[in-house]
Amino acid sequence: MRRLEQATGLSRGAIFHHFRDKESLFIALAEDDARRMADVVATQGLVQLMRDLLAGSRKLQHEATSMREDRDWLGAHLEVSRRLRTDPDFRPRWAEQSQALTAATRQRLRRQLEAGKLRTDVPVEVLAQFLELALEGLLSKLAMGLPPDDLEPVLDMVEASVRQ
């Protein structure tokens, strides 16, 4: 919260005036993350998003202080996971948001397919779910704070698995 006041130059009162309560603020921040991720996926693909996350987390280990926000972002991801599991009201609300990422992934894959870059023996929907499973695994690993060493060859393998 303090960091948010510093970043926006707004007072706590002004921020809460805008966001009603902490719950709405959390949702707004999580939605913002989902949108940023969808943008990367739309222009560069889901594997590139994973590479960016991996690079960001490695930077995090070396510049422990300046990258605190990334760590917070991963904390927010875990919090979304927790709520999806425990709060039935949160699920439909979040489904709408994660929709952007889901749609961007499928759109990008269809374009790659048309460009002849994708394998054609597996439906695009399965390829999309395969990539989303890998992303979920990476987010989970990073959120645990495990050393993300040597995952590049794994991401290369993920990428090769959807290409032809």
Next chain:
Amino acid sequence: MRRLEQATGLSRGAIFHHFRDKESLFIALAEDDARRMADVVATQGLVQLMRDLLAGSRKLQHEATSMREDRDWLGAHLEVSRRLRTDPDFRPRWAEQSQALTAATRQRLRRQLEAGKLRTDVPVEVLAQFLELALEGLLSKLAMGLPPDDLEPVLDMVEASVRQ
């Protein structure tokens, strides 16, 4: 805790006498899960473990009451994730336990490689990390309580990606 008393036929006092505190009990349960998973991996492979988890979670949706323990088990997985992230003392303690699963995965892959069933153009270590990323993604998805529908074709794809 109540379910544990019923299952063991021991009193709460006797259980805590044995396990000192809730923390030790949680660790013991999580260790037991890790061992069970390592057993499946050693004999049937990590993809089969994922198929079992998926089948278990689908059963959970249909028999909501009788399978509560599986849901608890996923909760325990999330709790392990949370602690890895937030509790520096927990990390070395847990590393020892997850070691069993890691070792079983590599041993199984080496045997598959000798049997000529594995692709040879990617190091076994990368194949192992690839499978572990998929497992992490699946556990995360299941823990969120998202519908695990139609993930079989994705697991087929994961399996095909490590075979030759």
